[in-house]
Amino acid sequence: MDRKQNHTPKSATMTRRSALQLAGAAALAAGTVSTTGLSAAAQSTPSPAAPAYPLVLEQGPIKIYDYGLTLPTDDVTFRWADHQGVRVPFHEALHAAFMEAYPNITIEYDSLGQDLAELLAVGVQSGDAHDVLPSNAGILAPQAVREGWIAPLDDVLPNFEQWKAAYPPNTFLPGINVFDGKTYSCPMYASKLHRNLLFYNTGLLRDAGYDPATTPLTWDDFRAAARTVTEQGNYGFISAGGPGSSFVVTLAEIAGAHGGEFNWQTGEFNYTSDQFLAAIDLMMAMNDDGSFLPGMASMTDTDVRARLPQGRAAMYISGIWNVSIWEQAEPGFDFGVASAPVPTSGEAFPLSIAPGIGEAYYLYAGSDYKEIAAALFAFVGSLEGNVALKEISKAVNPAVFPEANEIVDHSERGKRAIEINDQQLRLRPAPAVRNLDATQVEMERRPVTPNLMDVVNGIFSGQVGDPRAAMQDLQDRSNQELDRAIQAAVDSGAQVSRDDWVFSNWDPAEDYDLEKYEEL
Incomplete structure (x- = not known):
C-alpha cells in the first residue's frame, strides 16, 4: 500500500550536508548472520564531539535539528508503533514538533495495547508494517535480521559512529542488537x-x-x-x-x-x-x-x-x-x-x-522513509533526547543515558x-x-x-x-x-x-x- 499522499515522489537535499545513502532490506543477509568479533561489534571508540546541527525548531525540551538528511517534500505519512505507558507523552510531543517543522510529513503514532505483538506480526508478514517498531513486542532480533524485517542503522543515521559511541558501555552487543557488525536498534531506556x-x-x-x-x-x-x-x-x-x-x-x-x-x-x-x-x-x-x-x-x-x-x-x-x-x-x-x-x-x-532488553526501536526494512526515522532516532537516541523523555514523561524509569537520570530532578x-x-x-x-x-x-x-x-x-x-x-x-x-x-x-x-x-x-x-x- 502506497502511503504517499502525493504519488509523484520528489525529494530535496537539505542545505547543510549531502544525503546519506540509505540501507535497504536487500542488504540483509538471507542466510545465517554472523558477528565480526566481540570487541569490534560492541561500542565504538569515542570520537570528538559531533558538530552542532542547525536548530530548526525548539519546543520546550524537544529540539528538531537539520541533520543534513534528504527528507521527502511530498505529502507523506510515517507510522510509528509503540507500547502504551509513560513514553507516550514524549513521543507525542516529539512528533508534533517534527510535523510543525516539516508540515508535509504526517506521523501516525500508534500506541497499542495487548494486541501489539499480533498486529506487528501481521504487518511484517503482509509487508505493510509500521516504519518504526518497538523492540520488546515479540519480535526476536536474530529472526528479524535473518528474515530481512528490520534494517541496520549504520548507513542511515547521521554521524552514526559518534551517535553510537555516545551510548554507555554494554548497550550494543553482538547477538543481541548487533549482527554482522551492523547495529539494529535505537535504545531509549536502560536494560x-x-x-x-x-x-x-x-x-x-x-x-x-x-x-x-x-x-x-x-x-x-x-x-x-x-x-x-x-x-x-x-x-x-x-x-x-x-x-x-x-x-x-x-x-x-x-x-x-x-x-x-x-x-x-x-x-x-x-x-x-x-x-x-x-x-x-x-x-x-x-x-x-x-x-x-x-x-x-x-x-x-x-x-x-x-x-x-x-x-x-x-x-x-x-x-x-x-x-x-x-x-x-x-x-x-x-x-x-x-x-x-x-x-x-x-x-x-x-x-x-539480561543485557540489551531496555526499550528500544527497530527500523522496518521495508520503510520508504528511512531518512525520517533517522532524523527522529538521532534525537531519541541522545542524551538530549533522554533528558526530554524524562522531563516530559515525569517517569522514574531509568533512561539509557545515566546522566539524564541525574540531570532531571525526581522526588x-x-x-x-x-x-x-x-x-x-x-x-x-x-x-x-x-x-x-x-x-x-x-x-x-x-x-x-x-x-x-x-x-x-x-x-x-x-x-x-x-x-x-x-x-x-x-x-x-x-x-x-x-x-x-x-x-x-x-x-x-x-x-x-x-x-x-x-x-x-x-x-x-x-x-x-x-x-x-x-x-x-
Whole structure:
C-alpha cells in the first residue's frame, strides 16, 4: 500500500550536508548472520564531539535539528508503533514538533495495547508494517535480521559512529542488537530497569511498627509485618494474579539462587534449590496467616495499584514505574519504596537482568522513509533526547543515558527507587553474545507447560500438594526442552552445545560485560 499522499515522489537535499545513502532490506543477509568479533561489534571508540546541527525548531525540551538528511517534500505519512505507558507523552510531543517543522510529513503514532505483538506480526508478514517498531513486542532480533524485517542503522543515521559511541558501555552487543557488525536498534531506556521493588503503604506499616525506608525487611520481618497489618484490619500483601512466580523468584534470587530461574555459572535451572523451596514455604506460611488480600488472583496490576492507596493492603512487589504512576495519579498517597525482602540470615545478593532488553526501536526494512526515522532516532537516541523523555514523561524509569537520570530532578521516592535500581541490578551473561548460534536455540525453544507461574499458583491454591515434587518436575521438563532445542538447532546446522549456557567466570555481584566473554 502506497502511503504517499502525493504519488509523484520528489525529494530535496537539505542545505547543510549531502544525503546519506540509505540501507535497504536487500542488504540483509538471507542466510545465517554472523558477528565480526566481540570487541569490534560492541561500542565504538569515542570520537570528538559531533558538530552542532542547525536548530530548526525548539519546543520546550524537544529540539528538531537539520541533520543534513534528504527528507521527502511530498505529502507523506510515517507510522510509528509503540507500547502504551509513560513514553507516550514524549513521543507525542516529539512528533508534533517534527510535523510543525516539516508540515508535509504526517506521523501516525500508534500506541497499542495487548494486541501489539499480533498486529506487528501481521504487518511484517503482509509487508505493510509500521516504519518504526518497538523492540520488546515479540519480535526476536536474530529472526528479524535473518528474515530481512528490520534494517541496520549504520548507513542511515547521521554521524552514526559518534551517535553510537555516545551510548554507555554494554548497550550494543553482538547477538543481541548487533549482527554482522551492523547495529539494529535505537535504545531509549536502560536494560537495568527494576521490576521487583517493594512498595508499601507508609501509614499501614508504621502502625504495624515497621519502616523499611533505609533497612530492608528480612523474610521474618516481612511475614510479621504482613501478619500484623492483617490483624489490625487490613491485609499485609497484594499481588496481581496471586503471589505468582515474581514473588518466589525475587525472594529466592536475593537469598542466593543466582540468576533467578537459571544459574549461569553452573548452567542449571534453580527450581529445586533451597532458596526457591524456602520462598515457596514463606508464601504458604503467609497464606496460612491470612495476610494475602482475598481475590487478588483475579486482579490486574491496575486493580492492585488502586487498592494500595485505598489502604486495602500494605505491600506490593512490582516495577519501578509505579513510582511515577502513583505520584501523578494519586498525589496524596503516602507510600514508600524499598528493596524486596532479604534473607533473615546470610548474605543478600543482587538481582540479575539480561543485557540489551531496555526499550528500544527497530527500523522496518521495508520503510520508504528511512531518512525520517533517522532524523527522529538521532534525537531519541541522545542524551538530549533522554533528558526530554524524562522531563516530559515525569517517569522514574531509568533512561539509557545515566546522566539524564541525574540531570532531571525526581522526588525523594524517585531518587530512592533509582538508587536501589543501581545498587541491586547486575547484567547477567547471554549465550547469544558468546555464540551467535545460540539465537537459533532460542528460536527453537517452546514454552514449558505448566510453567513456573502455573506451578506456583497451583501450590498457592492447593491444587498442587507436593511443592518439591512439582518443582523437580518443572526442572526436569525445562532441562529436557532446552536440550531438545539445542539438538534441533544442531540438526539445522548450528554449532552450539549446552556448554554455551555455562559461564564459569560469572560473578553475580558484578556486571557481566564484554571483557568477561573474552576471558572464556
